[in-house]
Amino acid sequence: MNPQPNNSTSAPAESGAGGSVVLAWLFVGIPLAWGVSQTFIKALALFK
């Protein structure tokens, strides 16, 4: 894949706002991790 200039008015895909991206992922990741951990604890009963 050869790099190609971006002709769009928008910025390149992975540029900028790195802090916002981390915060955004934390906003959805924390509740998801909580839900997964609750489910995992419940699933452990199968192996007791």
Next chain:
Amino acid sequence: MAENSSSLLDRSRTIAGPGYNRWLVPPAALAIHLAIGQAYAFSVFNKPLGALISGDPAKPAPDDWTPLQIGITFSIAIVLLGLSAAIFGKWLERVGPRKAMLASALCFGGGFLIGSLGIHLHNIWLLYFGYGVVGGIGLGIGYISPVSTLIKWFPDRKGVATGMAIMGFGGGAMIGSPLANNLMNHFKASAPQGVAPTFIVMGIIYLLFMQFGVWTIRVPADDWKPAGYVPSTEHNDMITTANVSADNAIKTPQFWMLWVVLLCNVTAGIGVLETASPLIQAVISGTEKGKGMDTAALAAAGAGFVGLLSLFNLLGRFFWSSASDKLGRKVAYAIYFGLGVVLYALAPTLGANAQLTLFVVVACVIISMYGGGFATAPAYLSDLFGKYQVGAIHGRLLTAWSTAGVLGPLIVHYLSDSRKAEGFTGAAMYQTVFYTMAGLLVVGFLANIIVTAVNERYYEKGPVTVEAGGH
């Protein structure tokens, strides 16, 4: 003011400006899917809703709602999911994801609030209307709202992007179930079973949580493409560079083959999910370890098995959909169904022989591919029909999910009840369920195999603009 606030929702106001990072789009999509995925945790309300008058789930009063009456609420929501996704898909393409996500949040959160009134007044019709109809519309619009936007932002990783969002729908139930349990325990002293105030709080929480998606989502400019991305020049019949409208897509055999594929995938998955708890209890009872277990321990193991399947459903959505970017969609579905047939056919034998570990492994792989089947569908549609109205086409495809959501449990209960009437017990009761589902997967396998490139006569003539998507 009203004019300004409404214009903030317009597609033209959501076009990404300089510096916008496309990796903000998946969390925006996840905020919607994690919320609406709560629907698959509705069963957490079954017992409390059935004891609003008696106060004891073990001894319901004559006027208490029956399990069937309560179960209809979920069925209405799933039917409305498919219908609203099909009906509002073109509207979504026209107005953009922000307005659609806001509509979804208002309907889904509002559905909880109307439902709470129905619970408070003990009026089942109001619960059906609130959670089932209004909430179901929120489900349908919300489910498809980020799909075409994700595909436009990630033309190089369509499966990864849509897999992440649709994984959220699986994760939503994992959040919704313990959240509801905690809230019901908290409100138990102030309302019957604590259900009505739980609905109010959950409605408000989801309405607010979904706002993150509403105000974070952006669409790319029409000429935008990822830095360094060069579309493959290798010719691939199964990935079009043309565009097919939603109205034309449903005239193609390819759309209906994929409809059959999704129907078979979902129905077969329901076959496992509906029987998971009683089946694993039957399998454990047949082992040396299980012979010493009491009913409560077996029930806990059953709930644990359901939890484990939820985890693999979630992981499968991301893993298989991402893998389809490398494998190709057709090959991915051939694996889901080909391997699925073998595993479904094997499961009853493993269960009957009390091969607990192998049985659990097989069930986990099966359910991961069920999740994969859901999550790979948008990318498959985009490959075949282009990205022009892929959200609307996906919406129409979801009517297969609604159909399976109603038919699946009926088939499962009919088959297992018939076996029970014939005198079979334990794991043997579910043997025909698994064999029938294996047969369905053969149908899905064949439907996928005969999918070919869409005939050029269905292509849009000339360039298409996104704003024209709904006209």
